[in-house]
Amino acid sequence: MAMGRATAADPRDLVAQLHRVKLDTLPVLHELLRTRSVTRTARSFGMTQPGVSRILRQLRETFEDQLLVTIGREAQLTSRAEALIGPLHRALSEIGLLLDSADPFDPASEAVHVVIATADYVSLLLAPLLAEICAAEAPHVVLEFTEARARNLDDLARVDFMIGPRAFGERLGKRVGSMSLWRDDIVCIAGERNRDVPARITAEQFQRARQVGMKSDPRVPPDIRAALQPTSPLETSLVCTTANFLVIGAIVEQADCVALVPRKVARELTRSRRLRLVELAYPHRRLMIDAYWSLAASGKRGHAWFRDLLARAAKRLE
Numbered sequence: 175m176a177m178g179r180a181t182a183a184d185p186r187d188l189v190a191q192l193h194r195v196k197l198d199t200l201p202v203l204h205e206l207l208r209t210r211s212v213t214r215t216a217r218s219f220g221m222t223q224p225g226v227s228r229i230l231r232q233l234r235e236t237f238e239d240q241l242l243v244t245i246g247r248e249a250q251l252t253s254r255a256e257a258l259i260g261p262l263h264r265a266l267s268e269i270g271l272l273l274d275s276a277d278p279f280d281p282a283s284e285a286v287h288v289v290i291a292t293a294d295y296v297s298l299l300l301a302p303l304l305a306e307i308c309a310a311e312a313p314h315v316v317l318e319f320t321e322a323r324a325r326n327l328d329d330l331a332r333v334d335f336m337i338g339p340r341a342f343g344e345r346l347g348k349r350v351g352s353m354s355l356w357r358d359d360i361v362c363i364a365g366e367r368n369r370d371v372p373a374r375i376t377a378e379q380f381q382r383a384r385q386v387g388m389k390s391d392p393r394v395p396p397d398i399r400a401a402l403q404p405t406s407p408l409e410t411s412l413v414c415t416t417a418n419f420l421v422i423g424a425i426v427e428q429a430d431c432v433a434l435v436p437r438k439v440a441r442e443l444t445r446s447r448r449l450r451l452v453e454l455a456y457p458h459r460r461l462m463i464d465a466y467w468s469l470a471a472s473g474k475r476g477h478a479w480f481r482d483l484l485a486r487a488a489k490r491l492e
Contacts, residue, residue, distance in 0.1 A: 195236045197269070202229050204262050206242060208289070208332050210249040218287065256328075263331035264470035279476045281312035286476040289318045292337040295419040295439035296463070300337070303487040312483075315476070331468045334477065335484070340462035351467045353481060355488040358436045358461040362452035363423065363443060368430045374455040375432070381410045386425045386433040389415035408434065423447050436461060438491065 205215045206226070216226045234241055239254040251259075292300075297319040308315045320333065327349060330336055336343075343352060362380060364371040371383065387409040414425055422433045423443035432452070435443070440451050465484055471477060 196232070199229050199233060200262065200266060202226060203233050204266055206230060207251060207255055207259050207262070210242060210251065260328040260331045263468065279479045281315065281479055283314070284476065285314035287316045287318065288480055289320060289333040290335045290337060291320050291333045293419065295436060296337050298420065298442055299438055299491055300487055303490055304483065307483060307487065327468065330466060331470065334467060334471060336466045337463065340464045343464050343466045346466060349469060351469055351472050353465050353485065355463045355465055355484065356491050358438050358463060360434050360454065361437045361440050362432050362434055362454060363426050363440050363449050364432045364452050365427050365430055366448040366450055371432055371452055374453045377408060377456045380408055380432060383411065384413045384431045385409050385411050386414045386416070386422050386431045387412045389417055423449060
């Protein structure tokens with residue numbers, strides 16, 4: 175019988191179920207579900223690939239499910255594996271609290287792996303600052319920035335933090351932790367040689383110009399896409415789309431296009447490319463960039479310390 179749900183009324187069943195699974199394999203399962211890769215999981219734990227493959231075979235027997243399957247060239251999770259992500263993350267967090275010592279986290283000597291899901295421009299701004307601080311204060315901390323695909327609480331449970339616009343985070347509901355990082359607004363960027371674009375651009379002038387725009391994951395629901403891309407209604411003459419803010423800068427520089435991007439990323443792009451920042455001559459929404467995390471993860475060792483680190487790095491961006 176596959177592992178099911180035990181209740182407080184059947185402790186003997188719970189003992190029997192726990193006897194069937196080796197608890198030390200559950201962190202490996204969590205990493206396999208996150209990476210969908212035996213190779214990357216082996217690297218995360220400093221194990222051999224055959225060792226992780228052996229654990230995966232044990233887990234498949236325990237859960238009576240393939241969990242991870244290869245379709246074509248891609249590894250995909252089964253529906254059973256998808257359903258395990260949230261409960262597994264919460265269970266490991268609670269076990270960590272149960273076994274954790276009372277001593278405060280010591281970043282100078284302890285090792286943690288922090289996964290942050292966000293857009294590439296947030297990585298561009300935050301990653302250098304966080305890496306600089308960690309190099310000086312927390313040499314054993316590993317930072318992993320990955321693409322933001324969190325659409326619900328189960329997705330959020332796969333990572334330690336998700337960083338994005340507040341309008342998006344509010345759709346995750348109240349069962350999440352959050353903290354404000356910085357305020358931003360939208361500006362236009364144009365090539366230095368593109369003299370058809372004035373120093374301030376109206377909505378009509380922008381809509382007549384050749385535009386480059388963001389194209390988010392098509393699996394993201396329209397309401398969430400609108401929160402992530404508040405300027406999309408103005409983008410009526412798109413000649414190119416990309417899911418990467420840094421690529422937008424390269425296209426605008428080379429192809430005499432214009433694009434709407436957050437001001438902080440515009441400043442970074444103008445430092446490295448022949449671009450200029452163009453103010454918008456019409457009302458536009460401000461962006462509030464926040465960090466979000468599953469409440470189940472808030473007690474994870476080092477989590478509180480890293481939240482303070484995020485706040486410190488964000489302050490340097492003001």
